Amino acid sequence: MKxxxxxxxxxxxxxxxxxxxxxxxxLKNNIKVIFDKTNGIGVVSMKVFTPAAVVLETKENxxxxxxxxxxxxxxxxxxxxxxxxxxxxxIGADLSNLVDYDAQCISISFLSEYFDASAEILxxxxxxxxxxxxxxxxxxxxxxAVLNARKDSIFSTALDNFTINFYKDAPYALTVLGSExxxxxxxxxxxEAWHKYSFNSSNILISVSGNIDKxxxxxxxxxxxxxxxSGEKFKDVDFNVGGGEIKTIEIKGKFNQAYIxxxxxxxxxxDKDYISLKVTGAVLGGRMTSRLFTELREKLGLAYxxxxxxxxxxxxxxxxxxxxxxxxNIDITLKRIDEILEDLRNNExxxxxxxxTKTYIKGLYIMDRQTVxxxxxxxxxxESVGQGYEYDDKYLEEMDKVSGKDILxxxxxxxxKDSLTIIVRPDEK
Amino acid sequence: MKKIKIKILCMIMLCLIVxxxxxxxxxxxxxxxxxxxxxxxxxxxxxxxSVAVYVRAGAVDEKPNQxxxxxxxxxxxxxxxxxxxxxxxxxxxxxxxxxxxxxxxNEFTMYYIDIQKDGVEESIKMLADTMQNPLFPQDExxxxxxxVIEEIQRYFDRPFAVLHESFSKNAYExxxxxxxxxxxxxxxxxxxxxxxxxxxxxHYIPQKMTVVVCGNFDEDKINALxxxxxxxxxxxxxxxxxMLLEEAHKGKEFVxxxxxxxxxMITGFLGADASSDDIFTADIAMHVLGGGxxxxxxxxxxxxxxxxxxxxxxxxxxxxxGYAYISAVFDAANYEEIxxxxxxxxxxxxxxGITREELDRAKLSVKTGWSFSFExxxxxxYVYGSWNLMxxxxxxxxxxxxxxxxxxxxxxxxLKRYYNKDRxxxxxxxxxxx
Numbered sequence: 001m002k003x004x005x006x007x008x009x010x011x012x013x014x015x016x017x018x019x020x021x022x023x024x025x026x027l028k029n030n031i032k033v034i035f036d037k038t039n040g041i042g043v044v045s046m047k048v049f050t051p052a053a054v055v056l057e058t059k060e061n062x063x064x065x066x067x068x069x070x071x072x073x074x075x076x077x078x079x080x081x082x083x084x085x086x087x088x089x090x091i092g093a094d095l096s097n098l099v100d101y102d103a104q105c106i107s108i109s110f111l112s113e114y115f116d117a118s119a120e121i122l123x124x125x126x127x128x129x130x131x132x133x134x135x136x137x138x139x140x141x142x143x144x145a146v147l148n149a150r151k152d153s154i155f156s157t158a159l160d161n162f163t164i165n166f167y168k169d170a171p172y173a174l175t176v177l178g179s180e181x182x183x184x185x186x187x188x189x190x191x192e193a194w195h196k197y198s199f200n201s202s203n204i205l206i207s208v209s210g211n212i213d214k215x216x217x218x219x220x221x222x223x224x225x226x227x228x229x230s231g232e233k234f235k236d237v238d239f240n241v242g243g244g245e246i247k248t249i250e251i252k253g254k255f256n257q258a259y260i261x262x263x264x265x266x267x268x269x270x271d272k273d274y275i276s277l278k279v280t281g282a283v284l285g286g287r288m289t290s291r292l293f294t295e296l297r298e299k300l301g302l303a304y305x306x307x308x309x310x311x312x313x314x315x316x317x318x319x320x321x322x323x324x325x326x327x328x329n330i331d332i333t334l335k336r337i338d339e340i341l342e343d344l345r346n347n348e349x350x351x352x353x354x355x356x357t358k359t360y361i362k363g364l365y366i367m368d369r370q371t372v373x374x375x376x377x378x379x380x381x382x383e384s385v386g387q388g389y390e391y392d393d394k395y396l397e398e399m400d401k402v403s404g405k406d407i408l409x410x411x412x413x414x415x416x417k418d419s420l421t422i423i424v425r426p427d428e429k
Numbered sequence: 430m431k432k433i434k435i436k437i438l439c440m441i442m443l444c445l446i447v448x449x450x451x452x453x454x455x456x457x458x459x460x461x462x463x464x465x466x467x468x469x470x471x472x473x474x475x476x477x478x479s480v481a482v483y484v485r486a487g488a489v490d491e492k493p494n495q496x497x498x499x500x501x502x503x504x505x506x507x508x509x510x511x512x513x514x515x516x517x518x519x520x521x522x523x524x525x526x527x528x529x530x531x532x533x534x535n536e537f538t539m540y541y542i543d544i545q546k547d548g549v550e551e552s553i554k555m556l557a558d559t560m561q562n563p564l565f566p567q568d569e570x571x572x573x574x575x576x577v578i579e580e581i582q583r584y585f586d587r588p589f590a591v592l593h594e595s596f597s598k599n600a601y602e603x604x605x606x607x608x609x610x611x612x613x614x615x616x617x618x619x620x621x622x623x624x625x626x627x628x629x630x631x632h633y634i635p636q637k638m639t640v641v642v643c644g645n646f647d648e649d650k651i652n653a654l655x656x657x658x659x660x661x662x663x664x665x666x667x668x669x670x671x672m673l674l675e676e677a678h679k680g681k682e683f684v685x686x687x688x689x690x691x692x693x694m695i696t697g698f699l700g701a702d703a704s705s706d707d708i709f710t711a712d713i714a715m716h717v718l719g720g721g722x723x724x725x726x727x728x729x730x731x732x733x734x735x736x737x738x739x740x741x742x743x744x745x746x747x748x749x750x751g752y753a754y755i756s757a758v759f760d761a762a763n764y765e766e767i768x769x770x771x772x773x774x775x776x777x778x779x780x781x782g783i784t785r786e787e788l789d790r791a792k793l794s795v796k797t798g799w800s801f802s803f804e805x806x807x808x809x810x811y812v813y814g815s816w817n818l819m820x821x822x823x824x825x826x827x828x829x830x831x832x833x834x835x836x837x838x839x840x841x842x843x844l845k846r847y848y849n850k851d852r853x854x855x856x857x858x859x860x861x862x863x
Contacts, residue, residue, distance in 0.1 A: 039474060040472075040474040041800055041803055041804060042800070043800050043801055043804065081732060082723070082728060082732070085721070085722035085723040085727075085728075086723045086790075088722070088723075089721050089722065089723040089790045089793075089794065090786070090789075090790055090793075091793070092790075092793035092794050092796060092797035093797070094797075109801065110797070111796075111797055111800060138735060142738050142739075145691055145738040145758070145760070146738070148690040148691055149689075149690055149691050149738075149758065151690050152588055152689050152690055152691070153586075153587070154583075154586050254688040255586040256582040256583075256585055256586050257579070257582045257583055257586055287523050288507075288516070288519035288520075288523060288529070289516065289519055289520045289523050289524075294516070297576055298516065298572070299572070300572070301571075301572035301573065301574070301575035301576050302575070302579075303576065303579055304576050304577070304579040304580035304583055305579075305580075305583060324579065324582075324583050325579060326579060326582070356520075356523070356524040359523075359524055359525065359526045360523045360524065360526055362526050363525065363526020363527055363528070363544070363545055364526070364528060366476055366477065366526075366545065367476070367477050367528065367543055367545075370475070370476060370477065370804055370805050370806075371801070371804040371805060372804065373801075
């Protein structure tokens, strides 16, 4: 039974901070469309987002989101894999998918003049994946190869060991690739059910950024996406993340370098401390004048690569400091990292450093949003994870409010308790 | 001071038909008496700007006892200059909300600052002082040695980096293009401040520099400022030019057994140098061969025969002799068959040519990639900067025109001319014990 709802679209037009005109509207079947109108070059990026992603996976079906998404962009019931590839290349478009823990999207980018053809292809991919048995088999094999090849990268080796020990049984424990065991178990009917749940009209939203006329956009999307049926609504899951212990794990590496990854339990993106910790992250790492870089690379010459990451997650995240170094410097480096964190817990970041850090964040934030691909991604992702797309423009205002005291508070909350350290040490011959 | 201004006219046929945007708005190119070139392309639609200095000095300019010196120098240039001591340069850029970085390649080294529009002037001043008055403090050299050695260690932990090194070495037997960019740990550990300074003095001269500014800025103001700074650099004698041309020679295969989990390979052959229009055809030929999901290598080796996990091909343009290459990740058991199949796919194009549809697809893909790259000032600057380094600055605005003129027979001709099974260079890394 198809339900047609005649909704009166409310247009909320706001001037986006980054040049474009932002608005949103809904299609007849209640799919929300976020539209960022750009001027200048005639390029467009269109993404279909869903919050049903890795966060819902279990040990049994880990990797199902990525497997399904990879197969979706491979072939449809109307287009075999070679025809889909040819149709996309014939209009010079780029069809891809991006699977993350808390949201995933299928994306197509193209020149404005191919808007209709691109929308039709994207809708076909979203609505009619083939999930062909042979393709399921080869895709599983290819993902297993990528999983295997991750062991040839020192960063991935460290990170994969970190997350599995940090999250244990939680959905964030594995990479989005899943595991070889879980991949082998996934069946075609599971993939179809997963797709039906992830990409029904109750869960998806469409994010478009580009130089396209609004009326054309609305009519075209209605034409191709307006018949997607509703279905079971996304329901978030609850899971506990351990923490509460101080632990160091050594891994034998096959690399020239050694690697350290030291991480702490960190708040989710809805937490009031989220932005304070983002600013703290920039004080510590990520730029040439951050404390870790200045101290460990510039003053001591211990490393080439040193930084900190704090991913935005809907559930408990991690704050990780990572560094690639010579094995003889492991102990001194661990000691210096602890001293840097201790200093941050005991002394308030002074006004000048805080101001400079914020200016840097702001500059890079804006420059990161210069392309239709990044803009449609950020707006869609913010909306999909429940922050609302408007938050992407508000983020900088919120960040401006963070004080030295906020950083002191969050540093003491995060860096004084449990931590997990992974050390990849070259195998001695 | 006489300046020659070359105003390049917007070519109508290059205009992408879009509402309100023409991709090929001309750039202002100025050549100064001291030999320095500046390229300015302002666009008020951009939120930010990018300022870059391209120095035509890289691994090709190094003698064997200087391997890796260009790259080491690139690091040291950020260690303070007369008016920006210590870390003032990076600190100032970041405190203005900008991003600063640099990169070294075989043929050039580039330094760039991406910044909001109010920071362009200061960026020019900083980069000019950095290029003209670097201090190279001894204690910074000693510290940065360790950092670069760590970078070398990290580099050789990556399978494709190791393969790239051996591919280049075997492809370029006589030409300086075979020199390693990352260089050698021993040389970096021992190089003295005098050696560094002499290398810098010889190559960081105005005749070998191009300043490129793109994005949102005031063209007149910035043009004047470049004239007062970079335009005043002292002209010095040009050092000897390295040998960049490589004659065709017998192929080589290098297979390394290593602690990897899957197989990795780079295989390819020498092509044309940047002065030849064959480089445009090379792009198309390699696109049809392995440039996307509808390409021949992808369809046959990945989808039909399932010999590889991933495969792609492209053409690496150089000022000197460039090369066409194919990279793949695969199961080691298929290695021999992959090589055979790649050869037969190339042979197939040589014997039967490509279709009209394949040509149109390749052209459209190039045009689309080009349009998307024009969203960011940095990328626009890179297009202008690199074509200028290739000695063909006019191509930055004629590229699409050149591409659109290609015929189906051109790709076939290119492969006929440059491909020969006995001249193929292959570098592969396979898991031990397989």
